[in-house]
Amino acid sequence: MERLDRRLGALTATPMLVLLGLCFLAPLAVVAGFSVMPSKVFDLWHQPDFSAYAELLRQGYWKSLAWSLGMALASTLILLVLCWPLAYAMAKVYRRFTLILTIGVVMSLFVSENIRLFGWVLTLMKGGLIEGYLRHWTGTGFDGLLYNMPVIVFGLVYVYLPFMLFPLAQGISMVPDDARQAAADLGASRARILWEIDLPLAAPGIVVGCLLTFVLATGAVAESKLLGGQAVIVIADEVETAFTYGQDWPLGSALAMVLIAIVGAIAIVGVNRVDLDAIMGRRR
Amino acid sequence: MSEKTILQIAGLYKRFGDFTALHSIDLKVREGEFLAIVGPSGSGKTTLIRLFVGMDEPTDGTIWLRGQRIDTVPANKRPTCMVFQSLALFPHMTVGRNIEFPLKVAGVDPAQRRERALELLDLLRLPREYYAKRIHQCSGGERQRVALARALAFDPEILFFDEPLSALDFRLRKTLEKELKDLHARTGKTFVYITHSLEEAMAMSDRIAIMRAGRFEQIAPADEIYSRPVSRFVAEFMGEVNLFPVRADDDGVIRADGLALDPAVAARLGLHAGEAGTLMVRPENVAMVNRSDAGGAAPEITIGGHLRAEYNLGSRLQYEVEGPSGQRLTVETLRENRFGGAPGDAVTLGWTLDRCHVIHGD
Numbered sequence: 001m002e003r004l005d006r007r008l009g010a011l012t013a014t015p016m017l018v019l020l021g022l023c024f025l026a027p028l029a030v031v032a033g034f035s036v037m038p039s040k041v042f043d044l045w046h047q048p049d050f051s052a053y054a055e056l057l058r059q060g061y062w063k064s065l066a067w068s069l070g071m072a073l074a075s076t077l078i079l080l081v082l083c084w085p086l087a088y089a090m091a092k093v094y095r096r097f098t099l100i101l102t103i104g105v106v107m108s109l110f111v112s113e114n115i116r117l118f119g120w121v122l123t124l125m126k127g128g129l130i131e132g133y134l135r136h137w138t139g140t141g142f143d144g145l146l147y148n149m150p151v152i153v154f155g156l157v158y159v160y161l162p163f164m165l166f167p168l169a170q171g172i173s174m175v176p177d178d179a180r181q182a183a184a185d186l187g188a189s190r191a192r193i194l195w196e197i198d199l200p201l202a203a204p205g206i207v208v209g210c211l212l213t214f215v216l217a218t219g220a221v222a223e224s225k226l227l228g229g230q231a232v233i234v235i236a237d238e239v240e241t242a243f244t245y246g247q248d249w250p251l252g253s254a255l256a257m258v259l260i261a262i263v264g265a266i267a268i269v270g271v272n273r274v275d276l277d278a279i280m281g282r283r284r
Numbered sequence: 285m286s287e288k289t290i291l292q293i294a295g296l297y298k299r300f301g302d303f304t305a306l307h308s309i310d311l312k313v314r315e316g317e318f319l320a321i322v323g324p325s326g327s328g329k330t331t332l333i334r335l336f337v338g339m340d341e342p343t344d345g346t347i348w349l350r351g352q353r354i355d356t357v358p359a360n361k362r363p364t365c366m367v368f369q370s371l372a373l374f375p376h377m378t379v380g381r382n383i384e385f386p387l388k389v390a391g392v393d394p395a396q397r398r399e400r401a402l403e404l405l406d407l408l409r410l411p412r413e414y415y416a417k418r419i420h421q422c423s424g425g426e427r428q429r430v431a432l433a434r435a436l437a438f439d440p441e442i443l444f445f446d447e448p449l450s451a452l453d454f455r456l457r458k459t460l461e462k463e464l465k466d467l468h469a470r471t472g473k474t475f476v477y478i479t480h481s482l483e484e485a486m487a488m489s490d491r492i493a494i495m496r497a498g499r500f501e502q503i504a505p506a507d508e509i510y511s512r513p514v515s516r517f518v519a520e521f522m523g524e525v526n527l528f529p530v531r532a533d534d535d536g537v538i539r540a541d542g543l544a545l546d547p548a549v550a551a552r553l554g555l556h557a558g559e560a561g562t563l564m565v566r567p568e569n570v571a572m573v574n575r576s577d578a579g580g581a582a583p584e585i586t587i588g589g590h591l592r593a594e595y596n597l598g599s600r601l602q603y604e605v606e607g608p609s610g611q612r613l614t615v616e617t618l619r620e621n622r623f624g625g626a627p628g629d630a631v632t633l634g635w636t637l638d639r640c641h642v643i644h645g646d
Contacts, residue, residue, distance in 0.1 A: 182372035184360045185337055186386040186438050196385075200376045 028260075035253035042249060052254035061238055061255060068235040069262070071149070071224075072217035075156035076210050079164040082157070083209070087168035088198075092177070098169075105162050113159055117226045120155065121146060124227070147229035155223030156213075163212040171205010172198070211270050215263050235259055288315040290474050291336070291442055296345030298331050298498075305331040307498045309345070313442070318468045318475045320485035323495030324521070329478045332495075333444050336476070337366045349441060365440035367448045371431040373419045379405075379430050380415035386438035404433040407470070409463075425456050432464075436471065445477040449484065461487045482522055486510070494518050511566075512641050519564050519643060524602075524614050526570065528563040528587075530642065532556060542608040544586045553642050565640040567602065567616035572623050573634035583634025589613060591629045605631060 036048040039055065090098045108116070123129040126144030135141035145151055175198055183193045199206070221236040235255060242252030291313040298306040305328045313319055323329045334340040336347065338359030347355040354362055365386075374382050383401040392400070402412050408429040414422070422430060428448060435443055449457045449464075465488045468475050479485055485492050486506045493503040494517075502514045513519040516527060530540040536557045538550035543563070555561055563585075573583050589605040592612075596602075601622055605613040615633060617623070625631065 176370075176372070176375075178368050178370050178372035179374055181339055181359070182366075182368055183374070183385070184358075185339070185362075185364075185366050186434070187360050187389040188385075189360060189389075192389060197374065201374075 031253045031256050033253075034249050035257045037250040037253075039250055040248050052248075052250035053258075055251055056254050056258065061235070064233050064235045064238045065258065065262075067149075067232045068218050068220075068259075071153050071156060071232075071234070072214050072220075075153050075160065075217050076164075076214045078153070078157050079161060079213050080168075080206070080210060083161065083164045083168050087165055087205075088172050090165075090169040091173035091175075102166075105165060109162060114222055114226065116159070117155060117222055120158070121226055124151065146227055148231050149228065152224045152228040152232060152234075155227040156217045156220055159220070159223060160213040160216055163216060164209040167205045167209035167212060168202070169205070171202035171209070174205065175201040207270050207273070211267050215267065218263055219259065289313065290315040290350060291476075292348045294346050294348075296332075296335065296347070297343045298328070298335060298340070299343045305498050306335075306342075309498075309500060311493065311500065311503070313474060313476060314491075316472055316474055317491060318465070318477065318489045319491050319493060320477045320479060320489035321493045321495055322479055322482055322485045322521070325480055326497075327495040328498040329480075329495050330446060331498075333366065333446055333476070333478050336442075337364050337444055338362045363441040364444060365435045365438045365442075366444040366446060367431050367435050369446045369448060369450060371427055371448060373427060373431055373434070375419050377419070378415070379410075379417045379419065379422065382419065382430055383433045383437050385434060400437060401433070404436055407436070407467075408433045424452055425460060428452070428460055432467070436473075440473070442474045442476060445475065445479075447479050450479070450481070457484070458487075464488055494521060513564065513643060515645075516562055516564075516643060519562075524567050524616070526565050526567065526613050528565075529560070530555065530563045531560045532558060534558050542587050542611075544588075546584065549584045549637055552637060555642065555644075559644065561645065562643040563640055564643055565635050567614040568600070569639035570613075570615045570633050570635050571617075572603070572615060572625075573632045582636075584637045585640065586632050586634040587613070588630065588632050591623075591625050591627055591631050593627060594623070605633060 030044070033044045035052055036050050037044065037046050037052070038049050039051050086101075090101060094101065121128070124145040125131070126141070126146075127135075128144060131141050131144050179201065180193055180197055183197050188196070219236050221234060221240065224232055224234045224237060236259075239252050239255045239259070242248050242255060246252070289312045291311075293309060293311045296306055296309040297304070309332065321329050321332065331340065335342050335355070338354070338357060338361075342355055345355070346353060349363065354364075374385065377385070380398070380401050383404055384397040387397040387400060398415075401415060405412055405414055410426060410429050410433070414426070414430075419427065419430070431448065449460055452460065461484060464475075464477075468488070475489075477485070477489060482492075489506065491503060492506050492509050494501040494509065496517055502509055502518050504512075509518060510522050513522060519525045519527065528540055528543055530538060530543075530553065532538050532555040534557050536551075538545060538547070538553060538555060540550075540563060553561075553563070565585075571583065573586060587607060589607045592604040592606050594601060594603050596619075597616070599619065600616050601619050603615040603617075603623060605615060607613050613633060623631075
């Protein structure tokens with residue numbers, strides 16, 4: 001009976017496995033395959049020569065990669081600090097208001113990211129909401145707030161806020177109230193409770209939130225294009241350019257593979273670092 | 285135990301919106317005593333303890349610890365400590381780090397912390413190897429001991445307990461009750477223990493405070509609470525009891541429904557003319573007097589009835605008897621004194637005056 005159950009279980013998982021294989025693993029394999037092909041070929045029937053990777057090193061693509069990773073890191077850290085109090089309030093303080101806040105944040109996701117970013121463009125551009133009104137009232141204007149690196153980070157923070165906020169709130173809700181009260185009862189200050197009780201016990205939420213925002217922000221392209229103009233070229237932009245204008249699929253694939261490798265490594269390290277079972281107090 | 289007061293509260297009120305959880309409470313806790321605060325759920329005992337340790341603020345009233353006002357001092361600055369009902373151990377820390385936590389907060393250096401933690405493991409009779417164990421590897425009883433060790437590491441002036449044993453099974457609870465009493469004797473600390481279980485309170489404490497609906501009903505040593513309760517509530521809360529309403533007429537004649545009461549005996553009940561009260565007798569003090577081997581002193585007060593049922597309590601037997609006006613009476617006897625009657629048999633119950641107690645008032 002148990003064997004039959006197990007077989008049926010495996011059987012019911014088949015459609016999902018097929019779907020994942022076709023839609024996720026297969027394209028990934030194709031990209032991996034292209035990444036080792038000679039320059040500017042459009043099929044996989046060539047002698048692999050890894051020239052795309054060499055090209056990648058020669059052309060200084062590491063700069064774009066560093067910008068992407070750096071801005072992703074910055075926005076992740078900003079989001080962590082920014083979302084912590086709000087997530088804390090959602091998990092522990094607000095009652096009905098949490099639902100309203102959740103709905104509000106989720107609703108913002110219903111509008112396309114690009115449209116929301118255009119909203120910011122209209123707000124921040126020269127002659128836009130901010131600069132335009134300032135000039136109207138004071139008579140002196142400035143060049144607008146767009147087309148620089150910080151505004152890209154701002155865009156990343158703005159777009160990926162829900163991906164930090166919700167996991168963080170979930171993580172904080174896992175911190176037992178009595179553990180915090182016990183710590184205070186034993187003489188711990190607020191700062192110590194935050195450091196020794198809240199942060200370690202909310203670690204699963206923190207890790208998930210940071211990974212989500214970091215991974216998404218590393219691959220983000222719209223923020224740098226719309227808000228940043230040509231101030232900084234991000235790696236995802238380079239991948240797109242290689243595939244489209246450059247017509248160099250192997251180069252684009254190699255860039256994508258490097259990005260996948262870095263982000264994947266960070267994700268694996270991040271998940272392994274946090275001993276979820278131990279934190280949850282589960283027996284093993 | 286000295287007569288010195290360590291903790292004193294006066295006129296303590298706590299309101300939650302329209303609900304008053306504590307009504308002008310006064311209490312003095314003596315240095316080194318084991319005080320149990322007992323009450324049914326909702327009586328305000330947990331609210332009270334939360335005020336003691338600073339997790340809540342009183343609406344009104346004052347708390348003094350050794351003459352110093354502490355009701356305005358935040359929890360982390362009070363020299364008191366509580367063992368939580370849930371124990372509130374830190375799941376992400378080892379046993380050792382849990383115990384060391386208050387020492388770390390106090391800035392004790394790591395070597396000394398470790399030494400003190402190991403001492404406390406010894407005191408609580410936990411093997412020293414437990415220092416490196418994780419909380420989830422400990423059994424329920426071991427966790428209790430870790431929580432106690434952590435609280436003792438804090439070296440509080442008073443140690444509060446919020447029903448920490450209530451989640452344990454019966455046998456383990458009994459063992460830990462004795463250990464706790466023993467620990468109290470060895471440490472000489474003042475323990476204030478909250479429970480809804482009277483048995484637990486009786487087993488451990490020097491004094492018991494009975495709480496009801498946000499007020500103290502009686503504060504006295506266990507024996508006194510058991511044998512001389514001040515109200516029907518306390519009498520009934522302290523285990524099985526037989527209660528009979530009694531009333532002295534204005535001319536001094538005592539009327540007690542169904543009780544055969546000799547006027548000479550009735551006069552010694554201590555009821556004033558026109559006063560009403562309740563005569564209380566514990567089941568183990570009632571004898572079945574229509575037995576030939578009743579033994580002991582002749583009963584001074586008797587009541588007739590019919591046997592309803594016999595229950596075996598292990599060491600004792602309990603009989604349920606229906607009184608003349610249909611009231612349910614309870615008799616307990618050692619098992620070697622088995623009555624042996626059948627349900628429906630007419631019985632007479634009796635006891636001596638010194639074995640019963642009159643609760644004054646309605």
